[in-house]
Amino acid sequence: MLALSDDILMRIDKPARYIGHEYNAVIKDKADVDVRFCMCFPDVYEIGMSHLGIQILYDMFNRMDGVWCERTYSPWPDLDKIMREENIPLFALESQEPIKNFDFLGITLQYEMCYTNILQILDLAGIPLTTDERKDGDPIVIGGGPCSYNPEPIADFFDMFYIGEGETRYKELMDLYKRFKKEGKSRDEFLYEAAHIPGMYVPKFYTPYYNEDGTLKDFVPMDESLPKKIVKEIVLDFDKAPYPTKQLVPFMRATQERMVLEIQRGCIRGCRFCQAGQLYRPVREKNIETLKKEAIELMEYTGEEEISLSSLSSSDYQALPELVDFLITECKDRKVNISLPSLRIDAFSLDVMSKVQDIKKSSLTFAPEAGSQRLRNVINKGLTEEVILEGARMAFKGGWTRVKLYFMLGQPFETDEDIEGIGKLSNEIAKVFFETVPKEERVNGKVQIVSSTSFFVPKPFTAFQWAPMCTKEEFLDKAYKTRVGIASQLNQKSIKYNWHEADVTVLEGVFARGDRKLSKAILAAYKKGCIFDAWSEYFSYDTWLETFKECDIDIDFYTTRKREDDELFPWDFLDCGVNKEFLLREWHKAAEGVVSPNCKVQCQGCGAAKFGGGICFEAKNKVQ
Amino acid sequence: MKLRIKFSKTGDIKYTGHLDLMRFFQKLNRRAKLDLKYSQGFNPHQIMAFAQPLGVGVESIGEYVDIEVNSMDMTSAETVERLNSVSIPELKILQVKKLDDSAKNAMASVQGARYKVSFKEGKAPSVDVSALIDEYMAEDAILITKEGKAGEREVDIKPGIYEFKADSDGSFELFLNASSAGNIKPVQVFESLLAMNGEKLKDNALATLRLDTYEADDKGNLVSMGDVGEEF
Numbered sequence: 007m008l009a010l011s012d013d014i015l016m017r018i019d020k021p022a023r024y025i026g027h028e029y030n031a032v033i034k035d036k037a038d039v040d041v042r043f044c045m046c047f048p049d050v051y052e053i054g055m056s057h058l059g060i061q062i063l064y065d066m067f068n069r070m071d072g073v074w075c076e077r078t079y080s081p082w083p084d085l086d087k088i089m090r091e092e093n094i095p096l097f098a099l100e101s102q103e104p105i106k107n108f109d110f111l112g113i114t115l116q117y118e119m120c121y122t123n124i125l126q127i128l129d130l131a132g133i134p135l136t137t138d139e140r141k142d143g144d145p146i147v148i149g150g151g152p153c154s155y156n157p158e159p160i161a162d163f164f165d166m167f168y169i170g171e172g173e174t175r176y177k178e179l180m181d182l183y184k185r186f187k188k189e190g191k192s193r194d195e196f197l198y199e200a201a202h203i204p205g206m207y208v209p210k211f212y213t214p215y216y217n218e219d220g221t222l223k224d225f226v227p228m229d230e231s232l233p234k235k236i237v238k239e240i241v242l243d244f245d246k247a248p249y250p251t252k253q254l255v256p257f258m259r260a261t262q263e264r265m266v267l268e269i270q271r272g273c274i275r276g277c278r279f280c281q282a283g284q285l286y287r288p289v290r291e292k293n294i295e296t297l298k299k300e301a302i303e304l305m306e307y308t309g310e311e312e313i314s315l316s317s318l319s320s321s322d323y324q325a326l327p328e329l330v331d332f333l334i335t336e337c338k339d340r341k342v343n344i345s346l347p348s349l350r351i352d353a354f355s356l357d358v359m360s361k362v363q364d365i366k367k368s369s370l371t372f373a374p375e376a377g378s379q380r381l382r383n384v385i386n387k388g389l390t391e392e393v394i395l396e397g398a399r400m401a402f403k404g405g406w407t408r409v410k411l412y413f414m415l416g417q418p419f420e421t422d423e424d425i426e427g428i429g430k431l432s433n434e435i436a437k438v439f440f441e442t443v444p445k446e447e448r449v450n451g452k453v454q455i456v457s458s459t460s461f462f463v464p465k466p467f468t469a470f471q472w473a474p475m476c477t478k479e480e481f482l483d484k485a486y487k488t489r490v491g492i493a494s495q496l497n498q499k500s501i502k503y504n505w506h507e508a509d510v511t512v513l514e515g516v517f518a519r520g521d522r523k524l525s526k527a528i529l530a531a532y533k534k535g536c537i538f539d540a541w542s543e544y545f546s547y548d549t550w551l552e553t554f555k556e557c558d559i560d561i562d563f564y565t566t567r568k569r570e571d572d573e574l575f576p577w578d579f580l581d582c583g584v585n586k587e588f589l590l591r592e593w594h595k596a597a598e599g600v601v602s603p604n605c606k607v608q609c610q611g612c613g614a615a616k617f618g619g620g621i622c623f624e625a626k627n628k629v630q
Numbered sequence: 631m632k633l634r635i636k637f638s639k640t641g642d643i644k645y646t647g648h649l650d651l652m653r654f655f656q657k658l659n660r661r662a663k664l665d666l667k668y669s670q671g672f673n674p675h676q677i678m679a680f681a682q683p684l685g686v687g688v689e690s691i692g693e694y695v696d697i698e699v700n701s702m703d704m705t706s707a708e709t710v711e712r713l714n715s716v717s718i719p720e721l722k723i724l725q726v727k728k729l730d731d732s733a734k735n736a737m738a739s740v741q742g743a744r745y746k747v748s749f750k751e752g753k754a755p756s757v758d759v760s761a762l763i764d765e766y767m768a769e770d771a772i773l774i775t776k777e778g779k780a781g782e783r784e785v786d787i788k789p790g791i792y793e794f795k796a797d798s799d800g801s802f803e804l805f806l807n808a809s810s811a812g813n814i815k816p817v818q819v820f821e822s823l824l825a826m827n828g829e830k831l832k833d834n835a836l837a838t839l840r841l842d843t844y845e846a847d848d849k850g851n852l853v854s855m856g857d858v859g860e861e862f
Contacts, residue, residue, distance in 0.1 A: 008642055012750065016834040021645040029657070029718055257643065257650040309657030309716070340660065341668050364672040520685055554792050 009097035010085075015265075018084045022258045023051035026099035029255040030307065032068040032075070033100055040072040040184050042108040044098045046115070047079055049540065053255065054079040058261035058316055059114055059151060063172050065250030073180055076100040078125045081130065083538065089130050096130035096600035105131040109144040109183065113164075117519035119510060119540035121160055121231045125532040128163065135529060136162045137210050142193045146183075148336075154207075154534040155285055156577040159517050161209035162525035164235045165197055169205045169580055171271075173247045178203055190223070191308045201232055205239035207580070214522050214576065220563055222521060222574045233268030237581040242619035244271065244290040251303035256312065264312035264345065269297060269329070272620060273318035274605035276612075278469035278596050279375070279417060282318055284584045285467060287612060288620025289605065294325040295359035298332055305340055313337065314345040321350040322606075327375075328359050350389075351397035356386040356404050369408030369456075370401050376420075377413060377427025383599045384419050386469075386592070391431065396437045402442045408454045409435055414482040415505075416462040416476040418596060423486055429491030429501075436497035445471035458504040459488055461511040465518050466577040467584060469592035475565040481508040513539065515565040516554075521576040524564075527557040585613035632729040634736065635713070636856045638691040639684060640839075641720040648683035654721065655695055661716035664709075667698035675766055679735035679861050681843045681855060682743060682808040687834070692744070692842030696729065696736040706861040717839045719791065727859030742792060742844040742852045743808035747816045748801035753835035757827050759820070760796030766823045774822050787822065790814045792852075808843060 008015070008025060015021040045064055047054030050547045054060065060077065067075030076098035083091060088163045089096070095104040103593050105111055111133065113124055134140045140147075149157060157167045158330075168175065169557040179200060186196045211228040227234055227490050236506065241247045253265055272289035273282065288371040304313060304611055313333065316324060333344050344362040349355040351370055359368070372394055376382045379391055398409060413428050431454050439453035476484070485505040492503050515522065531553040538544035554561055571590060578586065589609060595602060609615070615622050639651065646654075654841040656676050659666055668674035684690050704712060706726050713723040722742065733739075749755075766772070772788040790807030796802055806814040816838050821831045844852040 015645050021686070022647070022650060025642045025645050027643050027718055027720060029654075029716075257646040257654060259649070259653065263653075306661065306663075309660035311656065311660075341666075341674050343673075369670075577760075585787055 007102060009094065009102040013287070014085070014088055014092075016095075018088070019082060020051075020258060022256075023079065023082070024085070026102065028055075028099075029309075030117055031100055031251045031254060034068070034074040036074075036101075037072040037328055038072065041074070041110065041180055042105065043073060043075040043112060044105045044108045044112040045075055046075050046111060046113045046127055048113055048120045048127055048579070049080050049538075050082055051079040051256075052258060052479045053262040055256045055258075057114070057116065058268065059116075059172075061250045061253050061266070062248075062268075063112070063176075064254070065252070066173060066176065067180075069248060070177060070180060072184065074100075076104060078127070080126060083544065085128065086126065086537070095132045096127060100341070105145065106133055108145045109187070111147050111511070113147065113149050115149050115157075115160075116150040117540065118159075118514045119545075120524075121517060121528050122532045122536045122539055122567060124160060124163055125529065126537045129532075135521055136525075137165045138162070140165065140193065144193070145526070146193070146196070152281065152285060155281070155580060155582060156215070156518065156520070157207065157209065158522045158576040159520035159524035159528060161522050162208060162529070164557075165193075166200060167207040167209070169207055169236055169243050169413075170582075172239075173241045174239045175203055175205050175273050179206070204237060204262070207236050209522075212579070216521075216523075219336075220523075220560075222578075224578055225574070225576075225579045235579055235581045237317070238581070238583060240617050240619070241271070241290070242617065245293045245296045252307045253302050253304065253310075255308050262314070263309040263310070264314050266314050267297060267301055267304060267314045268292065268316040269320065269323050269326075270317045273508045274322055274621065275319060275388060276386055276592065276602050276604060276610065277375070277464075278384070278592055279414065279462060281465035281468050283468075284589075284612075285582050286318070287583055287614035288617060288622045289322070290620045291323060291325075294329055297329055301333060302336065305336070305342060311341070312343040312345055314347065317348060317442050319350075320346060320348045321352075321355065327354065334358075334361055351394075351401065353400060356397075356400055361402055365378055365405040366407075368406070369410050370398070370406050371410045371412070371455075372397065373412040374431060375412065375414050376417060376424060377429075377431055378424040379419065379612055380599055381424040383434075383601050384596050385417055385462050386596070386601050388601065388604065391434070391454045394431070395438055398438050399442050402439045402453070407439070407448075409535070411435070411455065412461040413459045413488075414480055415456065415459045415488065418464075418470055418473040419599075420484075422487060425487045426491045427461070428457060428488050429495050432492060433495035433497050434500045436495075436500040439500075440497075451517070453500050455501045456504065457488075457492065457501060459485060460506055461508055463511060463515045463518050466575065467582050467589070469596055471519065471575065471589065472569045472571065472573075472593050474568050477562075477566055478508045478512050481511060507542065510539065510545055510559065512565060513547070513550055516559075516561055519575070520564055524559065527559045530557055583612075583614035583617055588612040631702055632733060632735075633697050633699060633702075633709075633732060634727050634729050634855065634859050635695050635697065635723060636694050636727075637695070637724040638689075638722045638724060639693055639720065640689045640691065640722075643685055643718070647686050648680070651684070652678070652680065653693045655697075658713060658717055658721075659697060662709075662712045664697075665700045665702065667700050674794075679737040681736040681740040682810075682813055684840060685838075688698070688838045688840060690840035691724075692854070692856070694836045694843055702728075702862065706727055724846075725856055727856075728862045729859045733858070736855060737810065737843075739845040740843060740855070741809050741846050742806070743806055744793075744841040744843055744844070745804045745806065745816050746797075746839045747803055747804060748837050749835055750837050753832045755824055755829050755831065755835075757829055759802070759823065759826070762823060762827060763794055763796060763802075766826065767791070772822050774818055785800040787814050787818060791819060794819065803841075 147165045149164045154167045215224040217223045270291040272286040375387045464473045679696045681694040709726040771786045776785045793805035847853045
């Protein structure tokens with residue numbers, strides 16, 4: 007029986023979002039189940055269904071005896087309204103049963119702009135919005151994912167956070183829960199015991215103290231048995247970790263409709279703006295034979311038309327040529343397309359792409375991130391103009407005519423010359439086309455360059471966590487200068503420029519480096535109707551400004567303020583492996599424009615080697 | 631080699647749309663490891679033709695899709711079993727037959743569809759529809775307004791209503807034109823019937839089950855699309 011009536015399903019947009027029944031969805035006999043876990047991606051179904059992390063955890067939980075993991079996503083505003091009017095509790099897709107009766111609600115935190123959607127989920131489910139209000143019998147609300155590396159702005163809404171990779175400790179947590187449930191122990195007794203499992207953070211057992219200027223003074227656990235620093239969990243034997251090859255195949259078109267093969271975790275490149283590059287250290291590669299086996303299983307079990315490799319930097323995977331050859335052979339007969347994101351443009355990747363894509367229709371992507379070499383050194387983006395232009399030259403010779411360029415505006419120490427560099431570099435690439443391809447060979451007649459800029463938000467656990475963020479006005483001024491800079495180029499007709507709105511960036515900046523004081527403002531904004539902030543048609547900047555004012559939240563304190571080297575940050579009680587001394591060294595090197603070589607060239611002593619695994623560790627052992 | 635697959639789409643998945651169904655079949659055929667024939671070009675796609683798309687909310691026990699394969703090393707029964715082993719219970723493969731190489735595909739040949747229709751709870755009109763059918767079917771023309779790409783236009787649906795009768799259980803059976811050019815939906819029949827009697831069909835009033843889909847044989851008689859082709 008579906009949770010929603012026929013009348014509702016026939017009245018709302020895309021009812022297939024809410025009915026479950028996806029191929030490879032797991033249905034268990036409730037008689038054999040002790041723990042009901044609902045995994046939630048707090049955004050609309052099509053987005054959530056494209057996320058690999060949920061697939062990994064869904065598969066992992068459902069391999070456990072006695073645990074049934076189901077899924078839920080944010081009801082779109084049309085259904086949200088109906089559910090409120092008709093008091094329909096939020097349900098899990100597989101059983102269609104109310105989440106309120108579950109043991110756990112797990113929420114993945116992929117981006118800051120989903121924070122009000124967390125409250126929407128809790129509210130629609132009928133679960134009290136804050137941990138303090140919840141009672142025995144309410145589900146344990148647990149968060150995870152990249153934003154849990156600064157959980158403080160949403161600390162009030164969660165009973166606990168799982169810091170790090172889910173593969174390692176969930177079994178232990180589930181076993182503890184089963185035991186305590188059988189023994190009739192209370193919610194608080196469970197949370198207290200859980201807080202002693204490595205990687206688990208129970209915010210209500212920790213109290214922040216503040217200085218008069220609003221910065222953090224101290225962050226203290228309730229008693230000495232609780233860890234003062236919580237170390238992230240990490241999978242060391244990546245080949246033995248469970249990986250889902252029976253991935254869910256939705257009826258509806260998901261945003262990314264394809265099977266995903268994760269080839270490695272972590273990144274050797276130390277781009278100073280990049281949070282993922284630090285959070286997932288050290289780099290761990292999956293064995294090529296494991297990948298081959300998984301690729302075949304994925305194709306057999308899903309029937310999807312496209313396979314995509316997942317990693318932060320695929321070109322750095324050592325056995326990539328062998329893997330790609332294997333995939334090209336296997337996919338050819340099966341008519342499966344291969345998608346290779348995050349490839350550096352060079353002779354190898356161009357050769358591969360010419361085999362797997364239609365050159366005429368596809369475009370090449372470069373991510374210089376900054377317009378000038380000086381600024382690329384500041385951000386430690388190891389990509390030179392020479393390399394970009396050479397890559398473009400080879401690509402144009404190979405028949406490509408479309409190039410996409412990605413830049414960020416508002417990175418620390420950026421000057422007007424750096425911004426001018428965006429236009430100049432775009433122009434240089436167009437020039438390379440006209441120099442490389444003789445007139446009679448220009449198939450489409452011309453070259454198409456699309457330059458896009460996003461606004462930079464400093465993130466925790468990066469070298470730029472100390473950096474003042476730009477104001478909205480500064481951002482817009484930079485975008486204007488970029489536009490003018492491009493328009494003044496000789497080849498400006500070949501260059502298209504895209505930029506984003508700055509409002510939402512400001513809010514992202516507040517949350518990214520926010521503290522626990524923000525919880526009440528997020529709650530207040532939600533009560534004023536803010537949901538789906540990541541969607542421009544629903545985002546209301548004015549409501550947020552008004553709410554911050556009412557809650558005495560100073561936006562500039564979180565965004566544009568200069569942070570001293572020795573400031574205690576709200577996320578400093580977490581240990582992601584990369585230590586603060588290393589990040590500070592990187593911050594100072596950025597100020598001087600000095601680059602740091604990548605992990606394979608020279609160890610920078612970031613601290614992640616302490617986990618005793620991954621590439622940096624293996625390399626060291628080889629030397630000895 | 632052309633194959634015609636007969637299937638049912640019932641239960642909760644009636645809320646998925648036709649494009650969703652097409653994608654489902656593309657993946658189903660791959661999972662079943664059929665030796666599928668693909669179109670030429672850089673982005674080859676499976677050669678596949680559905681009879682008449684099923685609307686969201688409508689169930690069916692008589693749907694058809696034609697596909698092409700390069701070779702086949704199973705019998706009809708084995709193929710049905712293989713496909714069902716990689717499908718979901720709500721989408722059941724009922725029959726697979728081999729079509730003549732010269733056969734037109736399901737989309738081109740579909741002519742009619744038979745439906746069982748009843749009013750959903752609380753959605754019945756105040757008039758007794760069963761008592762009005764004879765009068766309705768005696769009309770020379772039944773004009774309805776169809777919205778097309780070129781705007782609204784008046785269409786006479788009367789020639790496309792082959793049968794319309796009330797069953798003793800309170801439901802209705804309709805046999806309607808289902809060709810690409812002249813498809814008539816049960817809801818259009820009920821709307822027009824009620825309009826003639828000064829009433830309006832309520833929103834989402836009809837529970838509709840498509841019983842079977844038909845094409846014309848050499849003599850122009852309508853035959854079930856499932857009767858065309860041979861078991862192998």
